[in-house]
Amino acid sequence: MTRPFRLLPLESRTPAQNLAVDDALLVRGGDVPVLRLYTWEPAALSLGYFQKLEDVPAAHMPGLEVVRRFTGGGAIHHAHELTFSIAAPASDPLYRGPVADSYCRVHALLEGALAEFGVASALRCDQALASDRTGTGMCFHGSTAQDLVWTGTDGERRKGVGSAQRRSGGRVLHHGSIKLAPDPLEPGAATVGGGSAVEDGGAGTARPIAAAEFASRLVAAFERGLDTRLEPSELTEREREHVLDLGDFFADPRFLADRRYRPEASDGGTSPAS
């Protein structure tokens, strides 16, 4: 028997609302795992939970909206990409056991979708990447053995999917960002559209891939990989209330300046998710 799995179809929200919805899925979601697909309006930069604003030069670009995620890792510029989140109990087969194993399972699902665009992706393993660089604080410029990478036309292996997790209250939320086209704030990252990495912003090298196009292939790849049918759904009442309660918390300048900041009405927990 196939197992139930919710799908929150592709949508676009403000940066703070996107993170509030993910927080709701982590904190208020039920036993049924859920895959959510989304883009950002406007484009924004999200800091990793433990990052300091001053350590991410791109976060100070005039006019760029900035939020702080509750997941770890480096900063991501949410433009030219598709973001996904998967929330489920920590006991779910996708997340059971070591964190590294859960990454391998999620990335195995992504590999199927990437292959449909001619991208032969694989785990980084022990080899350093051409996209690795220091001093930017950007997620795509750091890598670990479980990151999903592919080789560009220049023959160099580069990181193409940014990933991070939050584990809280017996539940897990996995964030993923798939670069569809070159991004000037993340030079050197692999992209789906070009199937290759670019250092120069990629002008003229990439085929534009719409987020909706990749999203539909991603859903199909998940259904094949999980041997189930994703059930389109909406936020539950509990989840909606949580989103409303959070408001624009993730963009609050006090939270951006200090990850420990919580509103006075908070229950005193140390996690935005608590």
Next chain:
Amino acid sequence: MSDQATTRPDDRKYLKSHEWMKIDGDTALIGITDHAVDELCSGNEGDLVYCDLPEVGRLVEAGQTFGEIESVKAVADLNCPVDGEVVEVNAEIEDHLEILSRDPWNEGWMIRVRITGSIDESEMMDAAGYNAFVAE
């Protein structure tokens, strides 16, 4: 299962969320288990990058988080098993996360809490019970 499974101390209680609690008079010493560390970093102690512990004087509640720990790929909550006040913090950990891999049971304690309420042990396990739990 970790090699340390056979050496998990039986002088303390264990939580399903992989913290341990050792009662010492009217205080409780709290840390995380070898299993928690293994799950976060898969044997690469360098994969642990941050640990946020509370300040002395903070009031904590059973079931709430008292801190957070980050490996290169995940942020995880640290859950408090008792109500009380933080009276001591092992600040060494924040600068030397490798302690958690080397000795989660003694050197790797995180906080000491002066217990202010009754302790609900119904959801806690002894070492044998925890060994069985993580082997499931």
